[in-house]
Amino acid sequence: MFTKRLLRDKCGARLEGSERRRLEAAIGNVETLSARTSIGRAGSQTCKSTLLVEGFISRYCDDRNGVRQLVAVHVPGDFVDLHAFPLKVLDHNIETMTTATVATVPHSELDAIMRELPGMARKLWFATLVDAAIHRAWIFRLGRLDAVGRVAHFLSEANVRLVSAGLSDGFRFAFGITQNDLAEICGLTNVHVNRVMRQLREEKLCVFRSSRVEIFDPARLAARGQFDPAYLYIDTASADPILQPSLCS
């Protein structure tokens, strides 16, 4: 069941059994890639999309000097480049951040699915729009938060998304990324991310050691990053109870 996490707990867009089975049948192949493997390049055409089963994948743009800005981080259950199905051409690069297991779905199969199952078009569209909502949150984070706020916001987001994926208990999760990755996510330097992590540690908000994040006080961390999970469109009414206590305040 490679699609078991896809659209899980998403407001009004959960997959029906038949839809899930059809999508499973559409999977071309499944493979495990090592960390830092390129999956797609800006400007390239694509004829298939990638479903992330295990591990983490980034999407990023390079500036003129090769300095990287991540525009998205994907967690298991995400349909990483579903947007390439309508767009056809990529406007950014895609790369595994860790060892990752991915399932690929040919666009021809997606065409067929959209013809066969009328409800799927809306649900797949929905999935890409949640990514867009996350983009907006990232714009807010970069435009209006200071360094500590940015890191706090991102770690809060990662925590909620991983709870929904069943990969965080709400306080700790495995996250095989480096401080340098965090810098490329938050528009900072790795040196300053290190200062920020020390501060978060000293304020007893969270620690990030040997690829594991531990959040001591999710509500305070969320407040520090002005994080409100509404943009993730997770249906808290039926989602994992760990998401119930408001992280928004």
Add this chain to the structure above:
Amino acid sequence: MFTKRLLRDKCGARLEGSERRRLEAAIGNVETLSARTSIGRAGSQTCKSTLLVEGFISRYCDDRNGVRQLVAVHVPGDFVDLHAFPLKVLDHNIETMTTATVATVPHSELDAIMRELPGMARKLWFATLVDAAIHRAWIFRLGRLDAVGRVAHFLSEANVRLVSAGLSDGFRFAFGITQNDLAEICGLTNVHVNRVMRQLREEKLCVFRSSRVEIFDPARLAARGQFDPAYLYIDTASADPILQPSLCS
């Protein structure tokens, strides 16, 4: 013809005559709103989407202190909140920036259109994904460019989008926004935007006076902002010839 600019020049997603007529028929009402009129609030449900006919509209998030970060600026021809059709709930606010003429399309009509015209689902989906691609460019801009670069990048983007809408000749366009708006777009303060505008003026790159932008050297301005229009998915092969000279370099 309220939809005449919708998806104009977009790579492989242009509307056919019949599709355009059907969409025109779906328009519920058309009205002209004054500047700074709210169109939608974060958290609210919507049952219709707004097509921008004339003027400019912003989408924004407020931080805890009420400081605003714009996440999108819409130009005539944009389907401003089409994403609200699948998402149903807004994760941000929408407001006119200038006097604006808008046409609203009920979601029930969009449902009908998707049933009647099978090709439309893909094209509407495409339109929302171009917005997402623009979000990604904004993330890059905020994360990796300095103040002058951010403003140069945004003005280059605005220029190309307005050329495609037939509202810029490639060098000058009416843009009824303030330096404060520019600050809220670029994650800066209005004071610093003013310093940036002076610098752009002194470097003979562009001026912004009484609601008009004049770009003296689009290529140099684009280079200063590391702007590459690929993410706008404008089909340069058939678009307005003004877009032909590469702005990307």
Add this chain to the structure above:
DNA sequence: GATATCTACTGACCCAGGTTAATCCCGCTC
């Protein structure tokens, strides 16, 4: 067990952009 590599971590210094507080300018209203 020596070496290389990667990531975490730190201090010293500096500058881009924020903050504060004015002034200026222009179009509006009465």
Add this chain to the structure above:
DNA sequence: GAGCGGGATTAACCTGGGTCAGTAGATATC
């Protein structure tokens, strides 16, 4: 034509985060 209000503009000052130049620790390789 005086007064007003919103935007543009500027100067003086300060600080958050970048830059540079390291050290330290943990793994992997031979």
